[in-house]
Amino acid sequence: MPTLTPKQVTDVCAAIFEAAxxxxxxxxxxxxxxxxxNLCGHDSHGIQNVPxxxxxxxxxxxxxxxxxxxxxxxxSTALIDGGLGLGQVVCQGAIxxxxxxxxxxxxxxxxxxxxxxxxxxxxxxxxxxEGGMIGVIYANSMPGVAPYGxxxxxxxxxxxxxxxxxxxxxxxxxxxxxxxxxAGKVRAAQHRGEKIPEGxxxxxxxxxxxxxxxxxxxxxxxxxxxxxLPAAGHKGYSLAVxxxxxxxxxxxxxSSKKVAKARNGVFVxxxxxxxxxxxxxxLQNLKGLVAEVKNASVADGFDxxxxxxxxxxRSKQKRLADxxxxxxxxxxxVIKTAKDFGLDLDTILSLPK
Amino acid sequence: MPTLTPKQVTDVCAAIFEAAxxxxxxxxxxxxxxxxxNLCGHDSHGIQNVPxxxxxxxxxxxxxxxxxxxxxxxxSTALIDGGLGLGQVVCQGAIxxxxxxxxxxxxxxxxxxxxxxxxxxxxxxxxxxEGGMIGVIYANSMPGVAPYGxxxxxxxxxxxxxxxxxxxxxxxxxxxxxxxxxAGKVRAAQHRGEKIPEGxxxxxxxxxxxxxxxxxxxxxxxxxxxxxLPAAGHKGYSLAVxxxxxxxxxxxxxSSKKVAKARNGVFVxxxxxxxxxxxxxxLQNLKGLVAEVKNASVADGFDxxxxxxxxxxRSKQKRLADxxxxxxxxxxxVIKTAKDFGLDLDTILSLPK
Numbered sequence: 001m002p003t004l005t006p007k008q009v010t011d012v013c014a015a016i017f018e019a020a021x022x023x024x025x026x027x028x029x030x031x032x033x034x035x036x037x038n039l040c041g042h043d044s045h046g047i048q049n050v051p052x053x054x055x056x057x058x059x060x061x062x063x064x065x066x067x068x069x070x071x072x073x074x075x076s077t078a079l080i081d082g083g084l085g086l087g088q089v090v091c092q093g094a095i096x097x098x099x100x101x102x103x104x105x106x107x108x109x110x111x112x113x114x115x116x117x118x119x120x121x122x123x124x125x126x127x128x129x130e131g132g133m134i135g136v137i138y139a140n141s142m143p144g145v146a147p148y149g150x151x152x153x154x155x156x157x158x159x160x161x162x163x164x165x166x167x168x169x170x171x172x173x174x175x176x177x178x179x180x181x182x183a184g185k186v187r188a189a190q191h192r193g194e195k196i197p198e199g200x201x202x203x204x205x206x207x208x209x210x211x212x213x214x215x216x217x218x219x220x221x222x223x224x225x226x227x228x229l230p231a232a233g234h235k236g237y238s239l240a241v242x243x244x245x246x247x248x249x250x251x252x253x254x255s256s257k258k259v260a261k262a263r264n265g266v267f268v269x270x271x272x273x274x275x276x277x278x279x280x281x282x283l284q285n286l287k288g289l290v291a292e293v294k295n296a297s298v299a300d301g302f303d304x305x306x307x308x309x310x311x312x313x314r315s316k317q318k319r320l321a322d323x324x325x326x327x328x329x330x331x332x333x334v335i336k337t338a339k340d341f342g343l344d345l346d347t348i349l350s351l352p353k
Numbered sequence: 354m355p356t357l358t359p360k361q362v363t364d365v366c367a368a369i370f371e372a373a374x375x376x377x378x379x380x381x382x383x384x385x386x387x388x389x390x391n392l393c394g395h396d397s398h399g400i401q402n403v404p405x406x407x408x409x410x411x412x413x414x415x416x417x418x419x420x421x422x423x424x425x426x427x428x429s430t431a432l433i434d435g436g437l438g439l440g441q442v443v444c445q446g447a448i449x450x451x452x453x454x455x456x457x458x459x460x461x462x463x464x465x466x467x468x469x470x471x472x473x474x475x476x477x478x479x480x481x482x483e484g485g486m487i488g489v490i491y492a493n494s495m496p497g498v499a500p501y502g503x504x505x506x507x508x509x510x511x512x513x514x515x516x517x518x519x520x521x522x523x524x525x526x527x528x529x530x531x532x533x534x535x536a537g538k539v540r541a542a543q544h545r546g547e548k549i550p551e552g553x554x555x556x557x558x559x560x561x562x563x564x565x566x567x568x569x570x571x572x573x574x575x576x577x578x579x580x581x582l583p584a585a586g587h588k589g590y591s592l593a594v595x596x597x598x599x600x601x602x603x604x605x606x607x608s609s610k611k612v613a614k615a616r617n618g619v620f621v622x623x624x625x626x627x628x629x630x631x632x633x634x635x636l637q638n639l640k641g642l643v644a645e646v647k648n649a650s651v652a653d654g655f656d657x658x659x660x661x662x663x664x665x666x667r668s669k670q671k672r673l674a675d676x677x678x679x680x681x682x683x684x685x686x687v688i689k690t691a692k693d694f695g696l697d698l699d700t701i702l703s704l705p706k
Contacts, residue, residue: 074459076429077628106427107462111629134603149658152649162595164602172598174591206652232585238527238661241642242515245525249517249638250487252630257645258638275430276464277605285602285611289594292610296505299559305502308591 002331003323008349009035009047012334015348016050017086019341020057022064026089033088037120038324041315044184045120048330051337053117056262062086062116068093075105079251082115091118091266095128095135098270102133106275111251112266122175122312125163128270129171132279135163136269140247143256145179145228148237151206153227156256157182158243163309165273167283172290173309178240179228186212186228201226355684356676361702362388362400365687368701369403370439372694373410375417379442386441390473391677394668397537398473401683404690406470409615415439415469421446428458432604435468444471444619448481448488451623455486459628464604465619475528475665478516481623482524485632488516489622493600496609498532499580501590504559506580509609510535511596516662518626520636525643526662531593532581539565539581555580 004012013031018024030053038046056062066085070078078097082090094110101108118124121137128135141156157177164172180200189196190212203214203226217225230236240256246267248255253265273282296305326334338345357365366384371377383406391399409415419438423431431450435443447463454461471477474490481488494509510530517525533553542549543565556567556579570578583589593609599620601608606618626635649658679687691698 072629074625074628076454077459077624079629101429105458106430107460109460109624134599146652147646147649147658149652149655150646150649151652154645154649162598164598172594174595176588176591180585202652206650231588232533234661235529235584235589238529241525241646241661242527244642245515245517245639246487249635249642250624250626250629252634252638254638255642255645258641271430271462271603272427273603275427276425276432276603281605282602285605285607286598288611289597289602289608292507292608293500293503293594296500296503296507297559299499299502299504299555302502305500308587308594 001325001328003325004047004349005323006035006039006320009038009324011348012338012345013047013050015343016054016334016338016341017064019338019343020054020064022086026064026086029092030086030088033119033123035324036123039316039319040120040122040312041319042120042122042312043330044182046324047326047334049119051333052262054337056116061260061262066090068112070097076101076107076109078108078110080110080112080115082112084114084116087116087118087264088123090115091124091268092127094266094268095124095270098268099128099131099133102270102272102275107269107271109267109269111247111253112264112268113251113253115253115264115266117262118264118266120175121159121161122163122173122309124268125161125175126171126173129163129165129173131270132165132273134165134271134273135161136271137161138243138246138267139264140244140253140256140259141264142259142261144183145230145240146202147240148230148234151202151227153225154257155179155230155237155240155244156259157228158240158247158256160239160243164286166286166290167279170313171309172286172307173312175309175312176231178231178236178243180231180236181228183215183228186215190216199229201228354678354681356678357400357702358676359388359392359673362391362677364701365691365698366400366403368696369407369687369691369694370417372691372696373407373417375439379417379439382445383439383441386472386476388677389476392669392672393473393475393665394672395473395475395665396683397535399677400679400687402472404686405615407690409469414613414615419443421465423450429454429460429462431461431463433463433465433468435465437467437469440469440471440617441476443468444477444621445480447619447621448477448623451621452481452484452486455623455625455628460622460624462620462622464600464606465617465621466604466606468606468617468619470615471617471619473528474512474514475516475526475662477621478514478528479524479526482516482518482526484623485518485626487518487624487626488514489624490514491596491599491620492617493597493606493609493612494617495612495614497536497581498583498593499555500594501583501587504555504580506578507610508532508583508590508593508597509612510581511593511600511609513592513596517639519639519643520632523666524662525639525660526665528662528665529584531584531589531596533584533589534581536568536581539568543569553582555582
């Protein structure tokens with residue numbers, strides 16, 4: 001399993017996206033997004049996703065030179081047509097619009113349609129928090145999750161993320177799918193040959209299953225795909241509906257069922273903290289909560305209590321020091337994708353010949 | 354068990370709050386809020402809560418004549434000092450401010466501190482949705498829930514609610530506690546002499562328990578109270594932190610641990626739909642999602658799939674037709690509270706002498 005430095009990951013990704021037709025600056029934005037996803041341990045949104053994204057470019061589903069535009073606007077809101085451009089580039093644009101509005105009138109809320117895959121949601125809210133504001137994002141996605149009480153794929157994993165600046169350290173970061181798990185965790189269990197807990201997946205007949213392969217379509221068997229269940233029953237389901245209505249209905253992107261492969265309906269917000277309270281009041285309360293969490297007694301079976309965002313932060317610290325490990329099968333796919341464009345990975349990686 | 358008409362519930366509540374010092378119009382606002390909670394089946398926020406609220410007024414924790422004021426403001430945001438007035442009155446004021454801002458600049462976001470118990474969150478978002486806008490509310494509350502991995506009461510049940518107008522019917526309403534259940538459900542199991550499922554509560558020693566009485570302080574035994582667990586582990590916990598930071602830190606109300614008995618730190622938002630997309634685009638997408646949910650295949654063990662808010666709506670339809678049942682012990686408490694003010698409930702209820 002190769003281990004790359006963050007710069008190597010960025011350089012490989014940027015070279016591939018540039019070769020696929022993205023302008024240099026946009027290729028760099030996407031590459032840095034993917035690298036940060038790897039650093040945070042969200043590998044399904046990292047370099048591992050490059051082959052799939054490049055396929056989508058080749059299919060015309062993502063237009064690497066597509067332009068985004070604000071098509072409707074009020075002092076605190078905007079609607080953006082993403083132009084099917086690179087999702088990470090479009091969404092970075094959307095958060096800038098939201099932050100500018102928050103700077104001017106206290107808060108900014110921006111919807112995006114014609115938006116291709118935006119990747120890791122926590123990246124955008126973190127950027128907003130690093131700008132000193134509170135960030136919120138909701139994104140619906142293609143269907144894979146049953147409504148509570150159902151067994152049909154209606155909702156996406158419909159994730160949401162919040163980030164809060166902490167003044168002197170990394171933001172408090174909340175970033176989760178409203179399904180009981182993301183599909184990637186089921187795929188990972190399948191790759192490891194492990195069972196999954198009951199309550200994650202129903203098979204094609206709507207029966208509870210612990211076999212991860214029951215979630216996925218078998219090439220030999222039409223209608224063999226199962227369905228993910230919502231987190232916490234009606235609560236995760238309700239939240240998935242919220243994400244679908246904010247990301248899909250309020251932006252005109254359409255519901256999860258109508259969101260095309262590798263698209264997201266996106267709704268993002270930025271809040272200017274000092275429009276509400278002086279920064280020191282906010283920070284004092286935030287730090288108070290963090291201390292209360294950290295001082296709580298630990299439950300049986302746990303070593304410590306983490307603040308939301310700490311798992312990602314620890315991964316980042318470890319991978320900044322040790323490098324980013326990439327599973328062999330994923331790395332072979334990246335190499336193949338690069339070779340298809342005639343790229344010489346050894347040169348890009350600055351490896352000795 | 355007496356069964357009252359909605360008007361009787363409102364009249365009894367209004368008379369008691371007026372007797373406790375609330376101006377007539379405010380007593381009416383609170384009484385109607387409580388009645389709607391009963392209609393929706395959220396009885397813990399209905400007339401059953403009157404004795405506790407009146408005790409808080411007598412203790413000086415709620416000031417029935419307290420005034421709320423906007424103390425900080427931008428075009429799209431406001432901070433309100435609730436003045437420890439009646440929470441329902443203050444929060445109705447807050448949503449009006451948010452809706453006015455949304456009408457003017459597309460969205461309105463309002464924080465409230467010095468805010469006493471606001472009751473049922475879904476009531477406020479429903480009001481916003483009935484005004485044709487999307488409503489969102491977060492409220493932190495006194496601690497009773499462990500952080501994920503912990504066994505100490507750090508977070509409140511920290512609920513949140515969203516409501517979406519549907520054009521021609523009741524709103525889609527999401528309203529839930531970020532704990533696995535609200536404390537009221539554990540209390541109800543205790544009253545019925547039933548066990549609770551594992552995963553709801555840890556006892557005073559941090560051990561999983563199925564005995565609902567393990568959640569509550571035994572009068573004879575200091576430190577005997579247990580703790581509720583967050584919904585879906587780290588997801589409900591993360592969301593509880595979000596509610597705490599938006600409701601507590603961004604408003605200056607303080608974290609759950611610092612929120613006094615029967616107070617809420619409140620953050621509310623209204624979005625003007627047509628600032629984003631034409632109403633018909635929004636409604637078409639929303640109705641599409643509802644149809645997709647309703648057309649999904651039903652899972653084993655379920656009769657049908659409900660849209661968020663349907664359980665409340667069905668309760669309302671039933672109770673509008675059949676009246677609001679009030680358990681005897683709760684009704685006796687209400688009678689006692691009324692008698693303490695020298696009120697004649699028979700006259701208020703217009704019962705034959």
